[in-house]
Amino acid sequence: MSIWEYANPKKFVETTTPLLPWTFGLAGLCLVGGLIWGFFFTPDDYRQGATVKIIYLHVPSALMAINAWLMMLVASLIWLVRRHHVSALAARAAAPVGVTMTLVALVTGAIWGQPMWGTWWAWDPRLTSFLILFLFYLGYMALWEAIADPDTAADLTSVLCIVGSVFALLSRYAVNFWNQGLHQGASLSLDAEKNVADIFYYPLLACIAGFVLLFLALVLLRTRTEIRVRRIRALELRARRAEART
Amino acid sequence: MKALILRDLRLAIRAGGGFGLGLAFFLIVIVLVPFGVGPEAAVLRRIAPGILWVAALLAALLSLDRIFALDHEDGSLPLLATAPLPLESVALAKAIAHWITTGLPLTLAAPGLGFLLNLSPAAYPWLFGGLALGTPALSLIGTFGAALTVGLRRGGLLLSLLVLPLYVPILIFGAEAARRGGDGLEATVPLVFLGGIALGTLALMPFAAALVLRINLR
Amino acid sequence: MKALILRDLRLAIRAGGGFGLGLAFFLIVIVLVPFGVGPEAAVLRRIAPGILWVAALLAALLSLDRIFALDHEDGSLPLLATAPLPLESVALAKAIAHWITTGLPLTLAAPGLGFLLNLSPAAYPWLFGGLALGTPALSLIGTFGAALTVGLRRGGLLLSLLVLPLYVPILIFGAEAARRGGDGLEATVPLVFLGGIALGTLALMPFAAALVLRINLR
Amino acid sequence: MGLVVLGLAVARGGIPVLDGLSFSVPTGSALILRGPNGIGKTTLLRTLAGLQPPLAGTVTGADEDAAYASHADGVKAPLSVTENLAFWAEVYGRNLPQDVFAAFDLEALRDRAAGTLSSGQTRRLGLARLGVIGRSVLFLDEPTNSLDAFSVRLFADWLRDRHLAAGGIAVIATHIDLGIDAPILELSPYVAAPDASGGSDEAFL
Amino acid sequence: MGLVVLGLAVARGGIPVLDGLSFSVPTGSALILRGPNGIGKTTLLRTLAGLQPPLAGTVTGADEDAAYASHADGVKAPLSVTENLAFWAEVYGRNLPQDVFAAFDLEALRDRAAGTLSSGQTRRLGLARLGVIGRSVLFLDEPTNSLDAFSVRLFADWLRDRHLAAGGIAVIATHIDLGIDAPILELSPYVAAPDASGGSDEAFL
């Protein structure tokens, strides 16, 4: 019994059916808990005032936006190497979730930027590379949409995802080089001294956990939908073929 | 004519993207410019209206060669020419379909994207108005250009070469309107000119395009 | 491979324009920008390196979809795929032919055109060096993009959507080098990065393009 | 009254290819054009259909009622078979007749994207357009290319029983035997002389 | 030793179309593929030529020596006839044999731009490529489409007297009679069952 057994679509759907409500429940719990905790039970920051609370949406969504692409990268590699359909479909399913996360991070960032930097948007390296990531998501999704044959689409998008990852990384460094930014550096690293105060930190962790779980749940749900769409397509094709022969 | 517009729209959507693609391209150009020019907000604000207009123009341009090329390749064009639909209507229908898939989404999105380039708030209505009047003219002129180059290999670049000079007045008036608007000045005059151009192209271009198509089909 | 490059060059010339077309497009964009942005010399000088780079990028982009599209339409592509030439060489040959018809003339002409935009004299060598290193990478990446979208209707816009984000690092380094050069600063670092990207794409992109072509030909 | 052609001369690429053609096709009948490759069949059909002007001579009885089917099918790959036909029906202001699918053996392919059809199936779809647009004068350029024997018979049946029987006219260029009963016009005698007048370069000679 | 095909199954668009094909073609002989439109001839030829992977089975004797000629000719319109052929000769690392023009009746068209040829002339140019590249295993998909009777004979003669006589192999899908002496493989018995295994949707059923 290997882990690849779950790469069979039927097996995957069966296995995830009982998991799905739990994932959603847990995600909801963490999110609601974390957000309430963060919004109502933490003090205002001495410099930023109440605006600091947007961090509970901004940071988790930004994190997940990047991690979604990583997950797609891994899934694409698995598809190319082992040709498991579930893997390709999971990558496809993750893209819209990832792009939504990117959008949420962009929007919350912009809303936060207005009081903090006095502008909705600045061509800061962090922000800019995020916008580029957004473009990569768009291209990836557009390519999926444009190709009729699902296996060809899976192959081509996988290659695009890999090549895109290289260039996304490259852009990241290029942008850094291009402009020194306004945006915060990493402040969540575990060993850093200038970590955000604990009082902001724990609810933030809860929110991050919530976003991770939410992402997981949404990707599971969407993967199952994609599998069923493929299944319907396959059944229709077969029915049509049978009909054509009679 | 409705049939043709609907078919073209359906083809655009079916072939992936449709409306979204033009928009995405627009977004990309807007993102690229700061990379080239540098991120200073003041400089960007200064050039924002011009860049937005140039981007709209390029988005229109990039999709032009497909207006007739596909119909030429698969042999639909002679069939359409012998259909009861006059070629003038064909050209107009093509222009309308092109505008719906590129010009319209651009017009709707441009004000929203302006803020990436720090466009000054006063410029928004003028930008929007200018694009609403200018993009149909872009599509109409583009249809003429596409008709002129249909069947030519490497039509793409030649087409841009032919069409871009025709686009210049639209660009000048459109960008001028947005720029004046951004400086808090009155900008109805360039808009009126734009409207005139739009009406003029609407009256003339379908006929010119049909004429040229007929010659190309011989 | 030489045969393929020569054929593509001959086709480009035969079909009208060839070298001239890319250049002419470049020229037009350069001319359009002052119309859009306004004629102040200071502003233009400021944005000149960026605009030159963006124009180079767009000129490359506009000719990309023809790299494989024509061979796909007339059925040459499967014939090439079964020829003794490996597909990797086909992709490389296509990229080289594309570079010779667009990137090379641009590189040679860009310094000459810079003065239309008031480019500061110190920037010329850096602009030239940047383009010489960057445009081959543009062609190579573009070939990959073209291979990815070969056979898709409306490939043009989708292709730009896929390729432009990949162009971002090249644009950043290239424009940065020219900008720094124009400000009288040292700019070897971005040029070195550009060279690295060019070498990296040269090593990888033909393989990626061939892989993708093979999938598309199935 | 049918299609009447008088003293027709046609040119391709500015060079006269056929000269002195006169024939008439009465309603309800077809005419087969024969001739080796490159003699000018396609050029002639395009001229008859009004896509290019004749060098000399007249064509009567074709203007409004004519339809042309070329080597290429004009089929849109992303659209389904039904959508393709429905489009042409609408352009010609007609309803899509449901029996056309059976007549061209497209029943099973109705909802398939045209781009996934085999070459023969695509050709059948291209021909089915003729059954949709309801034109009475058809100019057909090698309509049976890449069709199998069964489909050729299907098409010949449609042409004979539906089109011609309803008073239609067809002028068909083909290299194979269609199996319909029609006079054959051999084009070889009408090849334009090398010094035939009317070419676009004439003024310079 | 010729071309040997064992237990081949081929798919198009992720759907198995032909299944259980086994045949062999000895050197110096041809095989004609027959079957109604849409049965899978093109798919089979593409698989044999290595353009798409088979679902099952093996093809031996084709890899390095094979050439494929599709429905489309791969002719470059702006180039002249000679330039078109010279290009392929160079890609295959050979010299352009001068007798190929006579063999395919292209003498008079040598310097014409390929885009100005008639459909049959274009097809002849497409076939002449086969005489240039010197491959010994040919997979031909309806090679005689839009050729007149004379050109068909010309091609059959070339195939018989030049290609096969020199120890070549040809697998030809065609709907018409070529007039060469070759066994015919009727594909109808090999149509894949609707529930045949190996389709790309299989995992989802």
Ligand code: HEM
């Ligand atoms: C549109 C504007 C913005 C965008 C696109 C954006 C994007 C991002 C991204 C990509 C991250 C990184 C997540 C990671 O790598 O772990 C992040 C984290 C963060 N952002 Fe923003 N941001 C924006 C505006 C802001 C503003 C205005 C502030 C507040 C001053 C802010 C504060 C933070 C903080 C504190 C973090 C956590 C840093 C860390 O621990 O890594 N962001 N944001």
Ligand SMILES: Nc1ncnc2c1ncn2[C@@H]1O[C@H](COP(=O)(O)OP(=O)(O)OP(=O)(O)O)[C@@H](O)[C@H]1O
């Ligand atoms: N631009 C041109 N210049 C010179 N000759 C041309 C040009 N275009 C076409 N021709 C010639 O005109 C002739 C007529 O072509 P046409 O396509 O009408 O022939 P066809 O009878 O339809 O042949 P086929 O049976 O091969 O389809 C051909 O000999 C062709 O080579």
Ligand SMILES: Nc1ncnc2c1ncn2[C@@H]1O[C@H](COP(=O)(O)OP(=O)(O)OP(=O)(O)O)[C@@H](O)[C@H]1O
């Ligand atoms: N994407 C697809 N999805 C489903 N079926 C497809 C797809 N592409 C092709 N087919 C079908 O596969 C079958 C095989 O096609 P193929 O082109 O090999 O036929 P063929 O024997 O060459 O026909 P012809 O004689 O018409 O050229 C056809 O019935 C076609 O409709």
Ligand SMILES: [Mg+2]
């Ligand atoms: Mg012809």
Ligand SMILES: [Mg+2]
């Ligand atoms: Mg076939």
